[in-house]
Structure formats: structure tokens, C-alpha cells
Amino acid sequence: MMDLINNLSLGFGVAFTAQNLLYAFIGCILGTLIGVLPGIGPVATIAMLLPATYALPPIAALIMLAGIYYGAQYGGSTTAILVNLPGESSSVVTCIDGYQMARQGRAGPALSAAGLGSFFAGCVGTVILAAFAPPLTELAFKFGPAEYFSLMILGLIGAVVLASGSLLKAIAMIVLGLLLGLVGTDVNSGVARFSFDVPELTDGIGFVVIAMGVFGYGEIITNLAQPEGDREIFTAEVKGLFPTLDDFKHMLPAVLRGTTLGSLLGVLPGGGALLAAFAAYTLEKKIKLKPGEIEFGKGNIRGVAGPESANNAGAQTSFIPLLTLGIPPNAVMALMVGAMTIHNIQPGPQVMTSNPELFWGLIASMWIGNLMLVILNLPLIGMWIKLLTVPYRFMFPAIILFCAIGVYSTNNNTFDIWMVAAFGFIGYLFAKLKVESAPLLLGFILGPMMEENLRRALLLSRGDWTVFVTRPLSAGLLIAALLLLGIVLSPAISKKREEAFVED
Amino acid sequence: MKIKSQKDFFAGLMFLAVGALFAIGATNYNVGNAARMGPGYFPLLLGILLAVLGAGIIFYSMVHNPAHGVEGDKVGSWAWKPIGFVLGANVLFGIALGGLPSIKLPSFGMVFGIFLLVAVGGLADKANQPKAMLQGFFLAIPITAVGLWVAKQFLGLQGLLGVSVFLVICVALTALVIYAFFSFLLPLIFTKWAGNATFKKAMMALAAAVLAYGLYLVGISADQAKFASSLGFLAEIEFKIVLAVAIIFIAPKVATKMGIHDHNAIQLALLISTMCFLSVWAFIDGLRLQIPMWPAFLTN
Numbered sequence: 001m002m003d004l005i006n007n008l009s010l011g012f013g014v015a016f017t018a019q020n021l022l023y024a025f026i027g028c029i030l031g032t033l034i035g036v037l038p039g040i041g042p043v044a045t046i047a048m049l050l051p052a053t054y055a056l057p058p059i060a061a062l063i064m065l066a067g068i069y070y071g072a073q074y075g076g077s078t079t080a081i082l083v084n085l086p087g088e089s090s091s092v093v094t095c096i097d098g099y100q101m102a103r104q105g106r107a108g109p110a111l112s113a114a115g116l117g118s119f120f121a122g123c124v125g126t127v128i129l130a131a132f133a134p135p136l137t138e139l140a141f142k143f144g145p146a147e148y149f150s151l152m153i154l155g156l157i158g159a160v161v162l163a164s165g166s167l168l169k170a171i172a173m174i175v176l177g178l179l180l181g182l183v184g185t186d187v188n189s190g191v192a193r194f195s196f197d198v199p200e201l202t203d204g205i206g207f208v209v210i211a212m213g214v215f216g217y218g219e220i221i222t223n224l225a226q227p228e229g230d231r232e233i234f235t236a237e238v239k240g241l242f243p244t245l246d247d248f249k250h251m252l253p254a255v256l257r258g259t260t261l262g263s264l265l266g267v268l269p270g271g272g273a274l275l276a277a278f279a280a281y282t283l284e285k286k287i288k289l290k291p292g293e294i295e296f297g298k299g300n301i302r303g304v305a306g307p308e309s310a311n312n313a314g315a316q317t318s319f320i321p322l323l324t325l326g327i328p329p330n331a332v333m334a335l336m337v338g339a340m341t342i343h344n345i346q347p348g349p350q351v352m353t354s355n356p357e358l359f360w361g362l363i364a365s366m367w368i369g370n371l372m373l374v375i376l377n378l379p380l381i382g383m384w385i386k387l388l389t390v391p392y393r394f395m396f397p398a399i400i401l402f403c404a405i406g407v408y409s410t411n412n413n414t415f416d417i418w419m420v421a422a423f424g425f426i427g428y429l430f431a432k433l434k435v436e437s438a439p440l441l442l443g444f445i446l447g448p449m450m451e452e453n454l455r456r457a458l459l460l461s462r463g464d465w466t467v468f469v470t471r472p473l474s475a476g477l478l479i480a481a482l483l484l485l486g487i488v489l490s491p492a493i494s495k496k497r498e499e500a501f502v503e504d
Numbered sequence: 505m506k507i508k509s510q511k512d513f514f515a516g517l518m519f520l521a522v523g524a525l526f527a528i529g530a531t532n533y534n535v536g537n538a539a540r541m542g543p544g545y546f547p548l549l550l551g552i553l554l555a556v557l558g559a560g561i562i563f564y565s566m567v568h569n570p571a572h573g574v575e576g577d578k579v580g581s582w583a584w585k586p587i588g589f590v591l592g593a594n595v596l597f598g599i600a601l602g603g604l605p606s607i608k609l610p611s612f613g614m615v616f617g618i619f620l621l622v623a624v625g626g627l628a629d630k631a632n633q634p635k636a637m638l639q640g641f642f643l644a645i646p647i648t649a650v651g652l653w654v655a656k657q658f659l660g661l662q663g664l665l666g667v668s669v670f671l672v673i674c675v676a677l678t679a680l681v682i683y684a685f686f687s688f689l690l691p692l693i694f695t696k697w698a699g700n701a702t703f704k705k706a707m708m709a710l711a712a713a714v715l716a717y718g719l720y721l722v723g724i725s726a727d728q729a730k731f732a733s734s735l736g737f738l739a740e741i742e743f744k745i746v747l748a749v750a751i752i753f754i755a756p757k758v759a760t761k762m763g764i765h766d767h768n769a770i771q772l773a774l775l776i777s778t779m780c781f782l783s784v785w786a787f788i789d790g791l792r793l794q795i796p797m798w799p800a801f802l803t804n
Binding site for chain 1: 511512514515518519523524526528529530532534537538539542543544545546547550551553554556558560561564579580582583586587590591594595597598599601602614618621622625626628631632642649671682702711771775787792793794795
């Protein structure tokens with residue numbers, strides 16, 4: 001307990017400098033600004049804004065990125081409630097009741113419920129992260145290459161479970177991502193693999209290129225290809241922001257349940273915001289309505305507060321596997337790994353011991369970021385709404401421009417711009433063929449790590465593949481992965497799963 | 505056998521082909537064995553796995569249709585127009601930035617690239633008419649030139665004039681912030697009192713006093729030159745924002761005076777100019793990214 005307080009005070013000491021507060025603030029603002037735009041999820045937002053952090057010192061850069069991430073999530077829920085367009089998959093369920101509330105002129109309470117619920121969940125998530133990171137880090141030091149390899153398998157399988165649609169296609173996307181991650185110079189032999197004698201390819205494909213191409217351009221093209229529907233935007237109706245006392249009474253238990261669920265699910269490899277939000281909504285629906293309460297799907301405030309707090313708690317605790325084990329549990333965290341490597345930080349258990357200021361500063365700034373968002377965004381909501389009224393035909397050229405500048409400035413090389421065009425096309429192709437792109441990005445980041453750990457594990461065992469099942473920790477992780485796969489494939493669950501994803 | 509899901513079928517085909525290509529490519533490198541893995545080992549393994557998965561998906565597409573009730577789960581037509589314009593604009597921007605050394609095309613710089621990107625990329629949406637786009641393109645040239653020139657001129661000012669420009673801007677901005685706060689933000693929080701004129705005036709006076717006192721403190725705590733440099737960064741940003749806002753308000757009026765009545769063209773011109781200001785000020789002046797701003801043959 002004493003350690004926890006000491007660590008957190010170290011973190012707050014770092015985060016409370018004027019400079020870092022400013023960066024957290026800028027990050028929140030920028031994140032919300034982009035996140036609020038319909039059709040742009042957190043992955044594209046972070047990829048787009050990543051170049052803005054290149055010039056900063058590592059701590060400030062990570063603090064700003066964390067701010068961007070939370071800002072993007074907040075912005076996403078705002079769009080979900082006001083326009084019925086989820087900016088990201090985790091706010092899909094927020095749309096259901098949030099939009100109905102907005103239609104009844106209760107957009108203000110819906111937004112506050114989302115904001116306050118998220119803030120509470122963020123606080124709890126931060127404490128959990130701070131409390132569980134040290135013991136998990138110690139566990140991580142016991143991991144050998146075999147355990148790491150099995151852990152990555154478990155993480156990737158976990159990510160697949162969340163992909164909507166075909167399981168087979170999602171696994172194939174992971175493998176494709178792993179393969180793309182292998183392009184470039186092999187660290188062990190120095191051989192340039194699959195580079196076709198293109199000098200730029202010997203450094204590998206940039207993760208910013210893939211993220212922006214597939215998630216940014218691909219989504220823009222997909223949006224433009226759809227005939228513009230009748231979007232109703234509720235701009236005039238946002239008046240009273242604060243929920244009534246009755247709202248609070250309904251909200252509070254939902255927030256508590258959502259936070260608990262989200263914190264638990266976020267830690268799981270492959271878990272995180274999406275699963276948490278879906279699970280929380282299902283849970284809220286199962287709980288009996290109190291007399292006088294509005295039905296679900298018709299604008300029940302619990303349907304906003306529960307999933308939103310779960311998704312924020314999950315977003316927070318999904319940093320745990322990243323910071324302690326160095327393994328990203330979802331696509332957003334995969335981007336964080338990329339961002340850390342750009343700043344010469346190798347994520348993993350050693351970060352906490354070798355760079356405690358960075359580690360605890362980041363954790364403290366997460367809490368600060370959450371606070372800033374509540375303070376900023378509830379009053380500023382009018383400004384974000386104004387942004388929503390800008391027509392898409394003016395919006396998308398600006399988005400293309402920022403993507404292009406961001407991609408170019410990563411290496412100051414036009415080659416990346418040609419690559420992002422290619423991946424933009426590939427992203428549209430994926431959308432056309434209904435294959436989910438998130439597993440691809442995760443596989444891409446994990447590819448080199450996985451190869452390295454497999455190589456080392458087999459080198460130590462002299463080529464004996466049974467090492468993965470004879471070491472108890474590794475075997476346990478693999479069994480967990482198998483169980484997960486078994487659960488998803490079992491007829492009862494797979495039917496439920498299909499229903500859950502059809503619902504949106 | 506009939507294909508039940510076209511989407512799945514082609515996805516499977518894609519995975520099968522890519523997996524096979526990677527696996528074949530991997531055999532060019534030293535594969536080695538499990539104990540001593542060569543650079544080709546892991547890619548070969550994954551390539552085969554991907555090809556097998558692809559084949560599995562193809563098989564599955566023959567027996568299962570995930571889109572219930574939709575005959576064949578067709579891939580559907582391709583949105584060639586958005587693809588062409590969006591990706592084409594992106595490529596044109598790249599050419600403008602880096603030039604094409606192979607055909608001796610020099611770099612034209614970011615500002616020209618932005619003109620191209622917005623004008624060409626904008627066409628991806630059919631709501632943007634080509635004619636309006638063209639007009640907007642040419643209309644944006646003077647607006648951008650004036651904006652960038654004025655910003656450059658004024659920021660070079662030193663000494664007393666420079667300081668007074670800051671001060672004027674600071675006061676103007678303070679007023680703007682106060683106005684925005686009261687007309688816009690406060691009503692959202694205190695719905696009840698927002699309409700009360702006395703309350704509004706009192707709050708406004710209070711805020712003005714606090715801000716003026718703050719400025720005064722900063723002012724007396726240092727000599728003028730120091731004051732200017734400490735505020736310099738802030739004033740620079742503020743000045744640019746004010747300038748951009750002024751242009752956005754003035755330009756349409758000037759354009760109408762000059763006989764351009766196409767609302768759409770003016771909007772597009774403003775979009776282009778705003779993007780230029782924003783990119784130059786944020787990326788080149790602010791973040792100091794190494795991006796060429798003007799054509800290479802002009803700056804040398």
C-alpha cells in the first residue's frame with residue numbers, strides 16, 4: 001500500500017509539471033477534435049496525430065498520446081449519441097440508447113452520463129493499473145521465450161474472439177499481419193526479406209502506413225461509396241447538461257457494474273474496450289427494470305452509463321498487459337507499441353524498473369487526462385457539435401491531407417505516401433470482402449516479436465517443439481487459448497455471438 | 505458446387521494466393537531447421553498456414569452463407585470514383601512534395617501540393633462540382649498568398665511596434681475569449697442565470713479584471729523585451745488565428761464584390777486556404793517538421 005502511494009506520488013510529480021500538463025491537455029483536445037468526426041476511429045486518430053509527438057521528449061510524447069486516445073474515445077461516444085454513428089466499435093452499443101435519448105431531447109444527460117461514468121471508471125482503472133502492474137511485472141520476469149510465445153498466441157486468439165464475422169477470416173487476417181510484419185531486414189541473419197530490392201522496404205513496412213492506409217483511407221473510401229443517408233444531428237437540443245436526481249439513481253449502479261466488468265475484461269489479452277462495452281450492455285439488459293424506468297433501446301440512461309464506463313475501464317486496464325508484459329492486447333495498444341519504439345522505448349517489464357518516471361508518470365497522466373476530459377468536454381460540447389455540422393464533403397479532403405502529411409513526416413520520404421495509397425486500396429478491399437482489419441494490425445506489431453521468441457525458445461530446446469507444453473506456465477497459457485477457441489466454437493455460444501454482432 | 509458467399513470465396517482466394525506467394529518467396533532464403541531457424545523458416549510456416557486457412561475459407565464459402573437471405577452474398581460493385589480521386593489526390597500530393605526524379609520533375613512544395621490534394625480529392629464526393637472546384641482552386645491563390653504574406657511581414661516586427669502589436673492582439677483575444685465564454689459556454693452550464701443581464705455583466709467585469717491584472721503582473725515583472733519574448737510564442741499563435749479568422753470572414757465579401765457569386769466555389773477556396781494556413785503554421789512553423797514548403801527551384 002505504501003509502495004502504491006509512493007509510486008503514484010512519483011508519477012504525479014512527473015505529470016504535474018506545466019509542460020506535461022500542457023501536452024496532456026493538447027492531446028485531449030486534439031483527440032476529441034478528430035475522434036468526434038464521424039467515421040474515424042481511435043486507431044486512425046492516433047495514427048494521424050502520431051507525427052505531432054515526434055519532436056517531443058518520450059515522456060511528454062506518451063502522455064500526449066494517452067490523452068489523444070482518451071480524447072478519441074470521448075469524441076467517439078459523443079458522435080454515437082448525437083449522430084447515431086459510432087466512431088469506433090466500442091461505442092456501437094452506446095448508440096442504441098444514447099441516440100434514442102438524444103431524439104427525446106435528452107442528449108445533455110446522455111452525454112453527462114457517458115462523461116461522468118467514464119471518469120469514474122477511469123479513476124478506478126488507474127488505481128487498478130497502479131496496484132497490479134508491479135506484481136505482474138515480477139511475474140513477467142519469470143517468463144522465458146516459450147512463455148512469451150504462448151502468451152502471444154493467447155493474446156491473438158483472444159483478439160480473434162472479438163472480431164465480428166467469421167472466425168476463420170479473422171485468424172487468417174492475423175497470419176497475414178504476422179507475415180507483413182516480417183517484411184524487412186531479419187535481425188538475426190541481416191537478410192532483407194520480401195523487400196524486392198527496394199531500399200525503403202528493408203526497414204520494413206511502417207506501422208503508421210498500415211494503420212493510416214487501412215483504417216484512415218480505407219474508411220474514407222468506404223464512407224464515400226455509401227450513399228449519404230439522412231443523418232439527423234441533434235444540435236439545438238443540447239441544453240440542460242446535468243442529469244436529474246432520478247437519472248443519477250439509475251446511473252450509479254450501472255456505472256459501478258460497468259466499471260467492475262470493464263476492469264476485469266480489459267486485463268484479458270485480446271480484451272479491452274469492445275468486449276467490455278458489449279458485456280456491460282448485455283448485463284444491464286438482464287437486470288430487471290425498476291418501475292417507471294424507460295425500456296432498453298428506447299433511451300434508458302443505464303444503457304449509456306454502463307457500457308461507457310465499462311469501455312473506459314477496459315481501455316485503462318488494457319494498458320496492463322502492454323506495460324508489464326510488452327504485449328499489446330488490441331489494435332490501439334499495438335499502435336502504442338509502435339509509438340514507444342519510435343521514441344526508443346522497448347515496452348516490457350523492464351520499463352518500470354529502468355524508467356520509473358516514465359512508467360508512473362504515464363499512469364498518473366492517464367488520470368489527469370480523464371479529469372481534463374470531463375472538465376473540458378462537458379462545457380465544450382457545443383463546440384464539438386458545431387464541428388459535426390460541417391459537411392463531410394469539406395471534411396474528408398482535410399482528413400486525407402493530414403494523413404498524407406503525417407505519413408510523409410514519419411520518414412520524410414515520399415515512398416511512404418505511395419505505400420499508404422496501396423494500403424488504402426487494400427483497406428477498401430478488406431471492407432468489401434468483409435474481413436476485419438484490427439487483427440491485421442495486431443499481428444503486424446507482434447510478428448517480429450513472435451518470430452524472435454519462437455526462435456529463442458526452439459534454440460534453447462534444441463528444436464524440440466514440446467517445450468511449449470512441458471513448461472507449466474506456457475502449457476497453461478496454451479490451454480487457456482484452446483479453451484477460448486473452444487468456447488467460441490461451441491454451437492451455443494457461436495449462435496449467441498452471431499446475434500450479438502448482428503444487433504448493431 | 506455453387507458459391508454460397510462470394511465475399512468469403514474471394515477473401516479465401518486472396519489469403520490462399522498471398523499465403524502461397526509468401527511461402528514460395530520464403531524458400532529463397534535459408535530455411536534452416538527448428539533448432540537453428542533461418543530467415544525463411546517462420547515466413548514459410550506462416551505462408552503455408554495462411555494458404556491452408558485460405559483454402560478452408562474457400563471451402564466454407566461453398567457451404568455457408570453468413571448473410572442470411574442475401575442470395576450469394578455478392579461482393580458488389582466497386583466505388584472506383586472515390587478510390588481513384590482519394591488515392592490519386594494522395595499520390596499527387598506525394599509527387600508535389602518529393603518530385604519525380606526519374607522524369608526530372610522537381611519538388612513543388614507543400615502549398616502547391618495542398619491545392620492539388622484538396623481540389624482533386626474533393627472530387628471524390630459528387631456534391632463537389634468540378635466547375636466550382638476549379639473556380640475555388642484559382643480563388644484560393646490570392647487568399648493564401650495574402651494570408652501567408654501578412655503573417656510573415658508582421659511577425660518580423662521587432663521592438664516597440666512588435667510589442668504593441670502583441671498587446672493589441674492580447675487585448676483583442678482576451679475580449680474574444682470573454683465574449684465566447686459568456687455567449688456560448690456559460691449558458692450551457694448555468695441555464696437559469698445566463699439570461700440575467702446583471703449577472704452577465706458582473707461576471708464579465710470580474711473576468712476582465714482578473715485577466716487585466718494577470719497581464720499587468722506579467723508586464724511589470726519584466727522589461728519590455730522580456731515581456732515580448734515570453735509572450736512571443738503565444739502571441740504568434742494568437743496572431744495567426746486572428747488572421748485566419750479575419751480572412752475567412754473578409755474573403756467571401758471581397759469575392760462577391762468582385763463578381764463571384766458561386767457560394768460553393770468560395771467555400772472550396774476557403775477550405776484550400778485554411779488547409780494551407782493550418783498546415784504551414786502547425787506543421788512547419790509549430791512542429792518544425794522537415795517538409796518543403798515552396799518549389800525547390802524557387803527557394804534555391
